[in-house]
Amino acid sequence: MELFRYKKPIPLMAKAKIFFAVSIIAVLASWALIAFKGFNYGIDFAGGTLVQVKYEGKVPLQKVREAVKASKTFEGASVNYFGSEDEIVIKVRTSSKKLGTDIGDEARKLLEGTGTFEIRRVDMVGPKVGSELREKGLMALVLAIAGILLYVSFRFEWRFAVASVMALVHDISIAMGALVLFNVEVNLDILAALLTILGYSLNDTIIVFDRIREGLTTVRSSKLADVIDESVTRTLSRTTLTSLTTFFVVLTLFAMGGEIIHGFSFTLLVGIVVGTYSSIFIASPLLMMMGFDVEKYRQKLAEKKKREQEKEKLRAMYEQGTV
Amino acid sequence: MKLNYRVLVFIAAAIFGLALSAPSLLSLAKGPKITLGLDLQGGLHMLLGVDTAEAIRSKIKSLASSIKYAAEDEDLIIDEFKVRDGKISFELLDKDDIPKMDEILKKIEGIAIGKEGMKYTISLTPEEVASVKKYAITQAVDTIRNRLDQFGLAEPTVAKQGADKILVEVPGIKTPEQEQRIRELIAKAAHLQLMAIDEERAARVDQMTPAEAAKYGDVILPDAQNPDRKYLVKEIPILDGSMLTDARVAFDRNNQPVINFSLNSQGAQIFGDFTGKNVGKRLAVVLDNKVYSAPVIRERIGGGSGQISGGFSVKEAHDVAIALRSGALLAPVFMEEKRSVGPSLGADSIKASMIALITGFLAVVLFMVLYYGIAGVIADVALVVNLFLILAVMALFGATLTLPGMAGIVLTVGMAVDANVIINERIRELLYEGKSVAKAIEQGYANAFSAILDANITTLIAAVVLYAYGTGPIKGFAITMSIGILASMLTAILGTHGIWQMVEQKIEKGGLNKWFGIKVAGGNA
Numbered sequence: 001m002e003l004f005r006y007k008k009p010i011p012l013m014a015k016a017k018i019f020f021a022v023s024i025i026a027v028l029a030s031w032a033l034i035a036f037k038g039f040n041y042g043i044d045f046a047g048g049t050l051v052q053v054k055y056e057g058k059v060p061l062q063k064v065r066e067a068v069k070a071s072k073t074f075e076g077a078s079v080n081y082f083g084s085e086d087e088i089v090i091k092v093r094t095s096s097k098k099l100g101t102d103i104g105d106e107a108r109k110l111l112e113g114t115g116t117f118e119i120r121r122v123d124m125v126g127p128k129v130g131s132e133l134r135e136k137g138l139m140a141l142v143l144a145i146a147g148i149l150l151y152v153s154f155r156f157e158w159r160f161a162v163a164s165v166m167a168l169v170h171d172i173s174i175a176m177g178a179l180v181l182f183n184v185e186v187n188l189d190i191l192a193a194l195l196t197i198l199g200y201s202l203n204d205t206i207i208v209f210d211r212i213r214e215g216l217t218t219v220r221s222s223k224l225a226d227v228i229d230e231s232v233t234r235t236l237s238r239t240t241l242t243s244l245t246t247f248f249v250v251l252t253l254f255a256m257g258g259e260i261i262h263g264f265s266f267t268l269l270v271g272i273v274v275g276t277y278s279s280i281f282i283a284s285p286l287l288m289m290m291g292f293d294v295e296k297y298r299q300k301l302a303e304k305k306k307r308e309q310e311k312e313k314l315r316a317m318y319e320q321g322t323v
Numbered sequence: 324m325k326l327n328y329r330v331l332v333f334i335a336a337a338i339f340g341l342a343l344s345a346p347s348l349l350s351l352a353k354g355p356k357i358t359l360g361l362d363l364q365g366g367l368h369m370l371l372g373v374d375t376a377e378a379i380r381s382k383i384k385s386l387a388s389s390i391k392y393a394a395e396d397e398d399l400i401i402d403e404f405k406v407r408d409g410k411i412s413f414e415l416l417d418k419d420d421i422p423k424m425d426e427i428l429k430k431i432e433g434i435a436i437g438k439e440g441m442k443y444t445i446s447l448t449p450e451e452v453a454s455v456k457k458y459a460i461t462q463a464v465d466t467i468r469n470r471l472d473q474f475g476l477a478e479p480t481v482a483k484q485g486a487d488k489i490l491v492e493v494p495g496i497k498t499p500e501q502e503q504r505i506r507e508l509i510a511k512a513a514h515l516q517l518m519a520i521d522e523e524r525a526a527r528v529d530q531m532t533p534a535e536a537a538k539y540g541d542v543i544l545p546d547a548q549n550p551d552r553k554y555l556v557k558e559i560p561i562l563d564g565s566m567l568t569d570a571r572v573a574f575d576r577n578n579q580p581v582i583n584f585s586l587n588s589q590g591a592q593i594f595g596d597f598t599g600k601n602v603g604k605r606l607a608v609v610l611d612n613k614v615y616s617a618p619v620i621r622e623r624i625g626g627g628s629g630q631i632s633g634g635f636s637v638k639e640a641h642d643v644a645i646a647l648r649s650g651a652l653l654a655p656v657f658m659e660e661k662r663s664v665g666p667s668l669g670a671d672s673i674k675a676s677m678i679a680l681i682t683g684f685l686a687v688v689l690f691m692v693l694y695y696g697i698a699g700v701i702a703d704v705a706l707v708v709n710l711f712l713i714l715a716v717m718a719l720f721g722a723t724l725t726l727p728g729m730a731g732i733v734l735t736v737g738m739a740v741d742a743n744v745i746i747n748e749r750i751r752e753l754l755y756e757g758k759s760v761a762k763a764i765e766q767g768y769a770n771a772f773s774a775i776l777d778a779n780i781t782t783l784i785a786a787v788v789l790y791a792y793g794t795g796p797i798k799g800f801a802i803t804m805s806i807g808i809l810a811s812m813l814t815a816i817l818g819t820h821g822i823w824q825m826v827e828q829k830i831e832k833g834g835l836n837k838w839f840g841i842k843v844a845g846g847n848a
Contacts, residue, residue: 099510199785246737258675
């Protein structure tokens with residue numbers, strides 16, 4: 001079977017401006033969402049308590065809400081279905097420092113008489129830990145980006161590194177924007193998903209860049225746009241196929257992996273789509289924008305080769321004892 | 324067909340993967356196994372903080388009482404003796420006592436002395452403060468570990484985390500009640516004190532304020548069962564739990580559970596002397612600042628054993644005895660973070676992620692065969708070996724499989740075929756260019772290598788950062804991702820290459836559709 005057959009380069013770079021415009025709007029909209037609406041931090045980052053309760057049969061939601069309302073500890077708590085109609089989560093911003101009797105135990109007492117239930121999960125994060133986790137999370141994102149920047153600069157060229165990191169910022173921003181837009185609760189697993197997007201989207205970009213690096217020496221034209229068009233077209237088949245397989249795998253995770261990894265898989269779904277788009281339409285045009293010069297690159301390569309040859313010659317002469 | 328080193332390495336990896344993942348998959352008795360994280364098997368995860376300020380406060384308090392004791396012993400008259408804001412201050416009344424006081428203070432380590440005429444201010448040196456704090460944490464870790472070990476649970480983990488936190492993980496908890504009992508056991512200060520009742524003023528206890536009691540060197544303590552009942556006891560205890568050697572649950576005449584404790588020889592000596600001198604007076608048995616009983620001393624009690632009674636349930640008595648045996652907590656601990664997962668939720672999570680894993684896996688496997696023909700089959704073989712390798716390596720290092728870890732494996736399935744997609748696309752390209760099959764394969768692998776390497780290393784960088792900065796379950800995700808990436812380099816690049824080298828002679832002319840899923844005009848081989 002074959003879905004994409006290379007015939008001739010698709011002139012993508014000619015339309016780079018359109019893609020830029022779309023991306024800039026999307027990124028700005030995401031930033032605006034983050035700034036004005038803000039993340040819906042879950043208890044991992046904001047601190048608080050989450051109690052997950054499963055009932056035998058349907059949850060008597062009204063009764064539960066009344067019971068929760070009557071309690072002081074659960075002031076301002078939210079009660080919502082979780083995955084199905086026989087399961088709920090109760091969330092409250094408070095957490096108790098006491099080890100002996102905690103909020104989970106209180107919930108147990110509170111719900112007595114509302115039916116037959118089982119408390120399946122109690123997560124409690126103190127405010128201090130919450131802010132620590134947030135700092136650590138941000139640190140992880142920054143460090144990962146810095147590490148990648150270094151590696152790509154070393155393996156390619158600085159413009160490639162900057163372009164790939166800009167594409168990453170683009171992907172992460174839009175994924176974050178989607179989190180705000182769909183009011184997904186941001187917990188540790190979402191952070192893991194964002195970091196995975198980082199790795200994944202970069203994966204895609206690197207493979208296109210690798211082709212461009214190769215094309216710089218093999219494609220006849222010395223116009224960067226031509227080299228990019230040729231390379232992107234040649235990798236188009238691989239990029240779409242891999243994205244599709246990964247997308248389907250994550251889709252099964254989203255559909256069948258259970259409520260707990262819903263947010264995680266949602267973030268990944270968005271990330272895969274955006275990451276694929278950016279590695280084709282954004283990362284490479286950025287190279288053009290930064291004024292990457294094919295001629296100069298080729299000259300540099302030629303000089304490097306020449307220097308190496310000369311060195312080799314000198315060494316050979318030295319070994320023969322002629323110097 | 325000829326064997327080559329690549330295939331041999333691949334077969335070795337496959338055998339290694341199968342052999343080492345079998346114990347985990349088939350739950351065999353022998354062999355290294357993957358441990359399930361608390362989110363999958365159910366259990367209690369807690370991050371505890373230690374109130375080190377309290378440890379400093381009690382250190383200063385005991386320092387104060389020893390200075391006071393030494394001064395009285397030397398007949399020094401001191402005035403305005405105060406403990407405020409972590410500082411002890413007092414004034415000598417007689418100038419001639421200064422050298423004697425200096426002599427006393429010289430013997431005490433870790434204090435800073437400020438002197439202004441006859442006024443003294445004493446505080447702990449910063450080094451001493453740090454070491455008291457550090458000791459309070461280590462002691463808390465040891466004590467909590469002791470208690471959980473004695474409680475008889477399967478493999479609890481108690482470890483220091485960061486500078487001042489304690490990580491406690493207890494797998495295999497069945498009910499919330501059991502969990503609460505464990506938390507209570509950990510939280511118990513288990514501070515046992517034997518204190519003398521101030522018989523002169525005890526009758527007036529209900530009218531007395533704490534400040535007034537302090538003036539007489541007394542404290543007011545409530546009864547353990549009936550908080551309205553108060554006792555007036557001497558502030559400085561006769562004995563405390565540090566002289567305890569054992570504590571056991573026993574039953575009294577009415578078949579009520581009690582705790583019998585025994586003291587070491589020094590404690591037995593002090594206890595004997597005190598009871599001998601105070602026949603007819605009452606002795607309060609105080610646990611965590613509550614009076615459990617206050618029996619009248621009838622005669623000198625030698626042998627150094629005593630009893631705590633006072634309406635315990637059997638469970639309570641059992642837990643108190645454990646706490647006493649494993650020692651008191653120097654500083655109170657409090658909850659910073661808690662995650663508890665019931666066993667049924669863990670089982671549901673395993674089921675859901677297994678279904679997702681299998682469905683995703685089958686979809687990818689099927690797609691590869693449909694799209695690439697035999698090349699897809701070869702990629703699938705590598706994918707299967709990759710899965711087993713991940714499990715094997717995890718089992719070998721005793722790694723923990725968490726829910727995000729399962730997601731990591733699912734994701735690896737999606738990404739591991741990527742290498743083979745890249746390679747197969749390259750081979751197809753070369754075949755279209757009219758290269759022979761053998762040449763297309765060799766060059767395809769060579770061309771694809773740099774892209775795969777760079778892509779994998781960058782993903783690995785993200786995974787390593789995630790591991791370094793993540794906690795608990797997230798670390799699990801980073802581990803499975805990293806192992807998956809490394810394993811895929813072995814299976815998807817080396818393994819499939821070896822298989823091609825073995826079978827390439829078999830590829831018949833015009834069989835490109837069967838082998839690579841493409842039709843090339845003219846056909847080449």
